[in-house]
Amino acid sequence: MSAKTCLTLALCGLAMADLAPRQTQAPTTTTAQAQVTAITGCHLHASDLYCFAGTAEYKIKTTVTATTSLPAQYTDCHSHGASFYCVDESGEDVQAESESGSEETEETHEHEEEEETTTTNEHCHFHAGVEHCTGGSEEESSSSGSSSGSSSSSSCTTTSRDYNIGLRVGLLFVILATSSLGVFGPILMQRFFQKKLNLLFVGLKQFGTGIILSTAFIHLYTHASMMFSNDCVGELEYEGVTSAIVMAGIFLSFLVEYLGHRIVQAKIRSEAALSTQEKSKALISSEVVSITVMEAGILFHSLLIGLTLVVAGDSFFLTLFVVILFHQVFEGLALGTRIATIGTRDDPELHPVESSGVLSPIESKHAQAESSSETSETVPIGLSMKKKLLLASCFAFITPIGMAIGIGVLKQFNGNDKSTLIAIGTLDALSAGMLVWVGLVEMWAADWVTGAHGRKAELADANAITTCVAFFGLVSGLVIMSVLGKWA
Known part of the structure; x- marks a missing residue:
């Protein structure tokens, strides 16, 4: 094969390679989250708070007790680096974590939901300054007011509260x-x-x-x-x-x-x-x-x-x-x-x-x-x-x-x-x-x-x-x- 023929084939190959479709990188989680402006439908799984953005579920990293009213929504969602935050009713940033990328499978989440179905029906009241919660588990639990109602996390020390x-x-x-x-x-x-x-x-x-x-x-x-x-x-x-x-x-x-x-x-x-x-x-x-x-x-x-x-x-x-x-x-x-x-x-x-x-x-x-x-x-x-x-x-x-x-x-x-x-x-x-x-x-x-x-x-x-x-x-x-x- 002559040198001219080889040069022609090489130029044709480069042209074909340039015409081939390119594979683009999948969008990152941070980019997807940045498109979310608000999350709603907040609910409890055990003592953890979850909210929805469409069909995506987010875990809110905050402490919620059984006597605390659940927030209606979180707004002005934004990203700080790799972390995702939304603003609560008091204007504070609260970190939200997408559940779509977690290792927890849907079957595991459903099983956990079955075990904690009665937790959302907890009835809490005070006796002698101790918050007692019933209906969420087989045994009544006592809470100092700052915990989620679990007796394992209760403290026997004085609970600091603001009283009217x-x-x-x-x-x-x-x-x-x-x-x-x-x-x-x-x-x-x-x-x-x-x-x-x-x-x-x-x-x-x-x-x-x-x-x-x-x-x-x-x-x-x-x-x-x-x-x-x-x-x-x-x-x-x-x-x-x-x-x-x-x-x-x-x-x-x-x-x-x-x-x-x-x-x-x-x-x-x-x-x-x-x-x-x-x-x-x-x-x-x-x-x-x-x-x-x-x-x-x-x-x-x-x-x-x-x-x-x-x-x-x-x-x-x-x-x-x-x-x-x-x-x-x-x-x-x-x-x-x-x-x-x-x-x-x-x-x-x-x-x-x-x-x-x-x-x-x-x-x-x-x-x-x-x-x-x-x-x-x-x-x-x-x-x-x-x-x-x-x-x-x-x-x-x-x-x-x-x-x-x-x-x-x-x-x-x-x-x-x-x-x-x-x-x-x-x-x-x-x-x-x-x-x-x-x-x-x-x-x-x-x-x-x-x-x-x-x-x-x-x-x-x-x-x-x-x-x-x-x-x-x-x-x-x-x-x-x-x-x-x-x-x-």
């Missing part, structure tokens, strides 16, 4: 007003409309019975169990400590009432000739002992309610406040109706008291003769208005006092401290035991079956209308206070 002090001080007086309305209302109504509101008071008394029992089981017993099961308390050597303290509360209530009744009976026996008025006063004294036991359990509980309301974080404070507002009204009604009706029964069955428990025929005739000779005496209607209002005032002021204590120690209070959790759990459990005794024995059983304080059960042979009203009130109290237990 002015709001708490103002709402203290609102709680005082509503507590007073609940507890003083029945007493004043009984004083001025005694004959016209008998049926209403029957319903209110049974409504109060339901409130007391639901408070004991749904609120106090449950809260005590939560305190003792907190990770910061550690492992308890005796697992039944909550139930044991509740039983101690029941026993203490029984002991106080039993000793009180024995003292009253001893006073009656010490008088050979006891008038009807004196017998009535003795029975009223016995009734006051029972009311005092009930009020003691309520006061312990209300003091803790005021404290735990104040130390709750601002994200949940107003919700908890509204719930406790209703709680105080209903509990005040429960106590107020019992105080109002002390010794006010129109048909007291005063039973003569004897040392052996059985009256002899001669003693029985003597008692009947004494009773008939004193029919003209006026039986006292019970406690004076001043004493009733004094009993009611203790309840009206105790929750605001608890709130005032909470405001005073707000910056130092540590709801995760072991001694604090044990103290609150113990008081809750003791209060639960006291209210269980009063609710079941002195209220429910005494009103419906057994009777108490020298009188028969007022609903044992009541007419159909009265029985229906009482039954409706009882069930309403049980249900309403149990529903409130979802938030408080």
